[in-house]
Amino acid sequence: MSQIDENQIHDSLKRLSQVEPSKEAIDRAIKRARDALIADEGCRVGLAPPSFIGRLTKLAAAAVLMIGAGYIAGRVSAPKPLNVQELQAALESSLKSSLVPAIRQELLSQMDDRWQSTLAASNARIKDELARQVRRDLTEFAAQTLAASGTRTDQRLNELIQLIEAARIQDRQRMASAFDYIESRFGNGLVTLAARTDELLGTERTGLAPDVSEN
Amino acid sequence: MRSRQKELLELLGKSGADLYALLTRLTLREDVAEELMQELFIKLNNSRGAGNVANLNAYARRSAINLAFDWRRSQKRTVPAVEQFSEPVSTEDSPLGKLIHSEEMQETLDAIGKLKKSSREVLVMRYLQQESYDNIAEKLGKTSHQVRALCSRAIRNLRDVLGSNEHKSSKKEIHNVANR
Numbered sequence: 034m035s036q037i038d039e040n041q042i043h044d045s046l047k048r049l050s051q052v053e054p055s056k057e058a059i060d061r062a063i064k065r066a067r068d069a070l071i072a073d074e075g076c077r078v079g080l081a082p083p084s085f086i087g088r089l090t091k092l093a094a095a096a097v098l099m100i101g102a103g104y105i106a107g108r109v110s111a112p113k114p115l116n117v118q119e120l121q122a123a124l125e126s127s128l129k130s131s132l133v134p135a136i137r138q139e140l141l142s143q144m145d146d147r148w149q150s151t152l153a154a155s156n157a158r159i160k161d162e163l164a165r166q167v168r169r170d171l172t173e174f175a176a177q178t179l180a181a182s183g184t185r186t187d188q189r190l191n192e193l194i195q196l197i198e199a200a201r202i203q204d205r206q207r208m209a210s211a212f213d214y215i216e217s218r219f220g221n222g223l224v225t226l227a228a229r230t231d232e233l234l235g236t237e238r239t240g241l242a243p244d245v246s247e248n
Numbered sequence: 249m250r251s252r253q254k255e256l257l258e259l260l261g262k263s264g265a266d267l268y269a270l271l272t273r274l275t276l277r278e279d280v281a282e283e284l285m286q287e288l289f290i291k292l293n294n295s296r297g298a299g300n301v302a303n304l305n306a307y308a309r310r311s312a313i314n315l316a317f318d319w320r321r322s323q324k325r326t327v328p329a330v331e332q333f334s335e336p337v338s339t340e341d342s343p344l345g346k347l348i349h350s351e352e353m354q355e356t357l358d359a360i361g362k363l364k365k366s367s368r369e370v371l372v373m374r375y376l377q378q379e380s381y382d383n384i385a386e387k388l389g390k391t392s393h394q395v396r397a398l399c400s401r402a403i404r405n406l407r408d409v410l411g412s413n414e415h416k417s418s419k420k421e422i423h424n425v426a427n428r
Contacts, residue, residue, distance in 0.1 A: 042410065049357070065285070066286050067287050
């Protein structure tokens with residue numbers, strides 16, 4: 034609208050007046066508004082408080098208002114506030130003088146109780162711990178002793194075996210030397226003895242056996 | 249069912265279509281008009297003032313006008329898409345013509361929103377709802393001459409508002425060109 038005149042305004046207004054919604058849109062909008070109206074009424078009925086509750090609410094509101102008014106009046110009519118720092122210092126000193134010893138005593142007794150209970154618990158715990166420790170040490174000692182004795186036994190047996198072995202070797206050597214000596218001294222005699230013995234035995238056999246050729 | 253609700257349901261049946269058409273003209277959006285229509289009837293149902301009014305129809309119309317212009321104020325001014333509008337009567341069928349007309353209508357509505365309540369109401373009743381002077385006078389409790397004078401003054405005010413808008417926009421345009 035570069036140049037505003039009444040005709041243009043009237044044209045524009047006329048165009049606006051000719052804007053018409055569709056029939057479907059009208060029906061939809063009316064239905065939606067009706068539904069909303071009914072739903073709103075339903076909510077209102079469902080939530081409407083009974084009359085005595087309404088009265089109660091009013092009374093409560095009035096009471097709150099009166100309390101508020103009383104509070105404000107009290108605040109307004111109250112005397113000027115004291116010097117806060119002085120009041121704080123006085124309160125602090127009086128509280129210190131009256132409360133500190135009592136608090137200290139209470140703290141000490143509480144600490145004593147706590148220590149006692151803690152020590153009693155610790156005592157029992159230490160006893161258990163000690164018993165466990167002794168049992169563990171004894172077991173360990175027994176195991177070590179057994180192991181040591183086993184080792185010593187093995188050692189002794191080994192020594193015995195070695196001694197026996199040495200004795201056997203010595204015996205064999207002696208036997209060998211004895212055989213050598215006998216062989217050197219009686220070797221020929223033995224051979225002669227063996228030959229004679231053989232002969233003798235041969236003679237006896239021939240004498241005893243029947244002569245087959247004679248028959 | 250409460251009597252208020254009964255009255256409102258009757259009003260909805262009798263004047264629902266007119267109210268919806270009015271809301272559509274003022275918002276230029278059917279979906280928004282539908283929302284506002286629902287809001288309007290819920291407000292009327294919950295309003296204490298509506299129970300005391302003699303003419304519920306007039307009260308509803310005034311409330312609808314206020315609701316629509318409240319919505320317009322709450323919206324950031326944007327140029328809506330052409331297809332969002334119901335088909336306005338236009339001598340030019342081209343998309344550009346539609347766009348120009350819709351822009352003019354938006355401007356006009358925004359300007360109407362800036363007028364005083366009484367002027368706005370008279371303008372809407374006379375020019376958007378096409379009601380007669382006598383009818384408006386009856387509804388507003390004034391004489392026909394007074395209504396004519398009111399309408400004339402409202403148009404003058406509207407022209408002033410549109411003129412000042414035009415002036416502002418042209419200044420802005422010059423500023424933009426100078427900055428380029």
